[in-house]
Amino acid sequence: MATKIIMPQLGETVVDGTVGEWLIEVGAQVEEFESIVRISTDKVDTEIPAPASGVLLKILIEEGETVDSGVVLGVIGEVGENADKSVSQTTTNGHHKVAQSDAVGIPMRAKQTSGDTGHVTPVVARMIEEHNLDIGQITGTGRHGRIRKKDVLAYLETQKSPETEIAPWEIPASGDLFKPTVNYEDELEATPQPKVSRPQAKPTPVANGVPGELVALSKMRRSIAQHMVESKLHTAPHVTTVMEVDLHHVTQHRAANKEDFAKRGVKLTFTPYFVAACAKALQEAPELNARWTDEGLFLNHVQHIGMAVAIDDGLIVPVIKNAQDYNLAGLARQVNDLAERARNRHLQPSEIQGGTFTITNHGVSGSLLATPIINQPQSAILGVGMIEKRVKVINDAIAIRPCAYLSLTFDHRVADGAAADSFLMRVKQILENWS
Numbered sequence: 001m002a003t004k005i006i007m008p009q010l011g012e013t014v015v016d017g018t019v020g021e022w023l024i025e026v027g028a029q030v031e032e033f034e035s036i037v038r039i040s041t042d043k044v045d046t047e048i049p050a051p052a053s054g055v056l057l058k059i060l061i062e063e064g065e066t067v068d069s070g071v072v073l074g075v076i077g078e079v080g081e082n083a084d085k086s087v088s089q090t091t092t093n094g095h096h097k098v099a100q101s102d103a104v105g106i107p108m109r110a111k112q113t114s115g116d117t118g119h120v121t122p123v124v125a126r127m128i129e130e131h132n133l134d135i136g137q138i139t140g141t142g143r144h145g146r147i148r149k150k151d152v153l154a155y156l157e158t159q160k161s162p163e164t165e166i167a168p169w170e171i172p173a174s175g176d177l178f179k180p181t182v183n184y185e186d187e188l189e190a191t192p193q194p195k196v197s198r199p200q201a202k203p204t205p206v207a208n209g210v211p212g213e214l215v216a217l218s219k220m221r222r223s224i225a226q227h228m229v230e231s232k233l234h235t236a237p238h239v240t241t242v243m244e245v246d247l248h249h250v251t252q253h254r255a256a257n258k259e260d261f262a263k264r265g266v267k268l269t270f271t272p273y274f275v276a277a278c279a280k281a282l283q284e285a286p287e288l289n290a291r292w293t294d295e296g297l298f299l300n301h302v303q304h305i306g307m308a309v310a311i312d313d314g315l316i317v318p319v320i321k322n323a324q325d326y327n328l329a330g331l332a333r334q335v336n337d338l339a340e341r342a343r344n345r346h347l348q349p350s351e352i353q354g355g356t357f358t359i360t361n362h363g364v365s366g367s368l369l370a371t372p373i374i375n376q377p378q379s380a381i382l383g384v385g386m387i388e389k390r391v392k393v394i395n396d397a398i399a400i401r402p403c404a405y406l407s408l409t410f411d412h413r414v415a416d417g418a419a420a421d422s423f424l425m426r427v428k429q430i431l432e433n434w435s
Helices: 122-130 149-159 219-235 248-263 271-284 328-343 417-432
Strands: 003-006 016-022 035-040 045-049 054-059 066-068 072-077 238-246 290-293 296-299 305-307 309-311 314-316 357-360 380-384 388-394 397-411
Touching: 035 072, 122 149, 219 314, 238 417, 248 271, 248 397, 248 417, 271 305, 271 328, 271 357, 271 380, 271 417, 305 328, 309 328, 380 417, 397 417
Parallel strands: 305 357, 357 380
Antiparallel strands: 003 072, 016 035, 016 066, 035 045, 054 072, 238 397, 290 296, 309 314, 380 397, 388 397
């Protein structure tokens, strides 16, 4: 019996999506839960796994088309089965659609791996990374030559020798998955400098004698622009306060513990320290963790801390839910996982929703100071500048310490300067007295 591939509801406020890429060809065999189609929204890209094993009988929505949730994207069944009989005759704007209650459930991947190798699924990327394979040596049988899980397994089978058996899911125990770096800014995982890839655009007529071209806006760039304008100009009166933080104790703690963390498969960067400090300080300054409403302040009783991550064509903010409940190791795992999947566009919509406070590490690109824009409907955002060695006077003596500027932008409707300064001072004290 044929099974419909349904466009899922990708979050409470996401009602449609664009088919970015079909990962296998019509007529190709697919296993249940294997990624079959990539869906793009204005917030995230996500891969939809196959709801059943079988053959991809038909593609109903081509790449580049945007459709509502509930629309039938394609059909999986047995070889020779009639796909047209399996599709409901109920249509919306010419597309076959089923009620959400009648749709076959398509489970979303709850966990992705810490690395992607080329244009492949997360499972394939993990296998290639763990076995240190040359992706160019593997023949792909997927759509447009895409490498699938069974292609990697077949390649591994050919590499086996009588003396050495390769376990497909063997994880290196050495902790060498992460190579420590020296530069402070390289360790702020949340916002690496992205590789800029400009979309191709046809040359446009010269305006006023000035040569140039018009570059079309992506859905993500347009969404970011609208969100920032709404926040800065139409919603919240922005005020920014700045303090310098001495990270001597944090750097000492990190240097003493990062090897032990690496043995447990966790890369210890500076970002978890800032998240931990903010989570603690927000419990003591709840108005900075609040949301403005016309009826009053809604005080959030949990700290869902977002961290801005730069990607090729914009910025995305995955959220560490209940950050107050994690120790440093737990926060480090969350930071590594969310940042990596954000760059590889493997986040789920729920993972970028519900934030109550945001941190942006603009210092990774060399910026000393910034005045970030509040991520609505939150009330504050912390900017972390470049960490660099500076000359300080400590106990009337000259010392060289690693320092950074922290800038807190807050909604002046929610808090006044004294409350904001008190919060930022608490963050500073936690970091400077880290034990």
